[in-house]
Amino acid sequence: MTAPRWLDETQQQAWQGLLVILLRVFPEVERTFKANDLLSVQYGILVALADAPDHTLRLTELADSANTSQSRLTHRLRNLVSRGDIKLTEDPQDGRAKNATITAAGKRRLDRIAPIHAENVQRLIFDHLDTEQTAALADALSAVAVKACDHELFKHST
Amino acid sequence: MTAPRWLDETQQQAWQGLLVILLRVFPEVERTFKANDLLSVQYGILVALADAPDHTLRLTELADSANTSQSRLTHRLRNLVSRGDIKLTEDPQDGRAKNATITAAGKRRLDRIAPIHAENVQRLIFDHLDTEQTAALADALSAVAVKACDHELFKHST
DNA sequence: ACGAAATGATTGAAACGTCAACCAGTTAGG
DNA sequence: CCTAACTGGTTGACGTTTCAATCATTTCGT
Numbered sequence: 419m420t421a422p423r424w425l426d427e428t429q430q431q432a433w434q435g436l437l438v439i440l441l442r443v444f445p446e447v448e449r450t451f452k453a454n455d456l457l458s459v460q461y462g463i464l465v466a467l468a469d470a471p472d473h474t475l476r477l478t479e480l481a482d483s484a485n486t487s488q489s490r491l492t493h494r495l496r497n498l499v500s501r502g503d504i505k506l507t508e509d510p511q512d513g514r515a516k517n518a519t520i521t522a523a524g525k526r527r528l529d530r531i532a533p534i535h536a537e538n539v540q541r542l543i544f545d546h547l548d549t550e551q552t553a554a555l556a557d558a559l560s561a562v563a564v565k566a567c568d569h570e571l572f573k574h575s576t
Numbered sequence: 577m578t579a580p581r582w583l584d585e586t587q588q589q590a591w592q593g594l595l596v597i598l599l600r601v602f603p604e605v606e607r608t609f610k611a612n613d614l615l616s617v618q619y620g621i622l623v624a625l626a627d628a629p630d631h632t633l634r635l636t637e638l639a640d641s642a643n644t645s646q647s648r649l650t651h652r653l654r655n656l657v658s659r660g661d662i663k664l665t666e667d668p669q670d671g672r673a674k675n676a677t678i679t680a681a682g683k684r685r686l687d688r689i690a691p692i693h694a695e696n697v698q699r700l701i702f703d704h705l706d707t708e709q710t711a712a713l714a715d716a717l718s719a720v721a722v723k724a725c726d727h728e729l730f731k732h733s734t
Numbered sequence: 735a736c737g738a739a740a741t742g743a744t745t746g747a748a749a750c751g752t753c754a755a756c757c758a759g760t761t762a763g764g
Numbered sequence: 765c766c767t768a769a770c771t772g773g774t775t776g777a778c779g780t781t782t783c784a785a786t787c788a789t790t791t792c793g794t
Contacts (some may be wrong), residue, residue, distance in 0.1 A: 421586040422693055422695065423694055423698045424691075424694050425694055425697060425698070425702070427694055427711060428710055428711055428714045429596070429698075429702055429714070430695075431714040431717070431718050432701075432702075432710060432717055432718075433697055433701070434717075434718075434721065435713075435714065435717025435718045435721040436597065436717060437620070437643060437722060438643060438715065438717075438720070438724050439594065439653055439720060439721065439724070440598060440602060441578065441617075441643035441644065442643055442721075442724045442725070443720070444598060444722050446659035462595070463666060464716065475684035475721075476603070479703070485596060485599035486594060501645030511729075514677065525598045529665050531583075532580075532722070533580030536580055536581055536582050536583055537580065537581055539579045539583060539587075539591055540587075541592075542647035542720075543590075543591070543720055544583070544587055544590075544723065545724045546719050546720050546722075547716055547719060547720065551712070551719065552586055552587060552590060552716070553586055553718040554709070554713070554715070554716060555590045555712070555713065555717070556586045556587070556589040556590035556593065557591075557709065557712070558593075558705055558709040558710070558712060558713040559589070559590055559592075559593025559594060559596075559597065560589050560590075560593045561704050561705060561709065562593060562596070562601070562700075562704050562705065563592065563593040563596035563597065563672075563699055564704075565704045566596050566597070566600045566700065567596065567600070
């Protein structure tokens with residue numbers, strides 16, 4: 419085994435910032451969603467479908483778009499389907515697969531909540547950053563995000 | 577009501593990055609903690625105590641240091657105490673309050689896991705950023721974090 | 735074509751987080 | 765003093781997340 423790669427001071431500051439956002443900011447965002455009978459994950463699901471061609475996505479693709487596990491998707495889909503925000507249809511090509519489609523009602527709910535959510539994010543995050551900081555943040559975070567979506571990364575390295 | 581403050585393209589990119597980190601990277605970090613009989617929240621608790629003068633903190637301060645609610649702290653403290661990583665003592669000054677102290681065993685567990693965690697964070701986050709990006713990230717995130725810890729922010733504005 | 739492996743999706747149990755209600759001890763007002 | 769309001773902390777119930785096990789369907793190897 420080699421020497422531990424400790425975080426330097428700057429890295430610690432960045433990591434601590436992420437922790438604060440995870441543990442303080444996101445829960446606040448979640449509370450707003452809950453006040454509108456939604457979870458942030460469900461919001462992500464609705465957004466992914468609204469942006470998809472034909473308002474439809476195979477469940478596996480949907481899970482990937484919404485950054486969730488399949489099982490979490492199944493669980494969260496339950497209420498959305500029973501409530502009529504999303505419709506499920508079996509894929510004619512592949513007997514295992516299902517397609518999810520956002521309904522008009524689902525689209526309406528999304529449109530109602532989206533501006534509230536946007537305001538929330540502005541208030542909690544971007545109101546405290548100038549243009550340069552925001553650009554730098556987008557640059558750094560998307561670099562990390564791109565790699566995180568390369569699933570290779572998660573097959574523990576040697 | 578006024579016009580919605582939609583996120584511009586850069587802001588969306590930044591926000592999407594945060595979501596990927598929340599929904600993909602943090603769970604991966606959490607799995608590593610779990611493999612060592614710990615939750616990330618508990619790790620935060622142990623770190624806060626290890627860094628505190630006398631290895632001791634009042635529970636309210638501990639909750640704040642670890643970015644958790646009091647009730648979550650209580651719940652997560654249970655195992656840590658019963659397992660001997662932390663000791664609770666009643667405050668002599670204030671009959672309501674309690675102090676938490678990290679024990680030698682707790683410190684040992686922390687020291688065992690810290691390097692694994694550091695390696696994980698490097699691999700998942702900082703290995704994909706150069707020095708400038710890391711500095712910019714630290715700058716922006718800590719600006720957001722500082723504000724998030726001003727609790728005023730969370731008393732929904734008018 | 736036939737069985738084995740892989741894929742798409744669901745299930746259920748156990749652990750976790752949240753929230754509101756609560757208890758106990760302390761502070762402050764009259 | 766005595767009670768009301770407040771603070772520190774705990775509890776329990778409910779909904780969510782995770783994880784491993786499962787089922788059905790499709791693909792692959794030979």
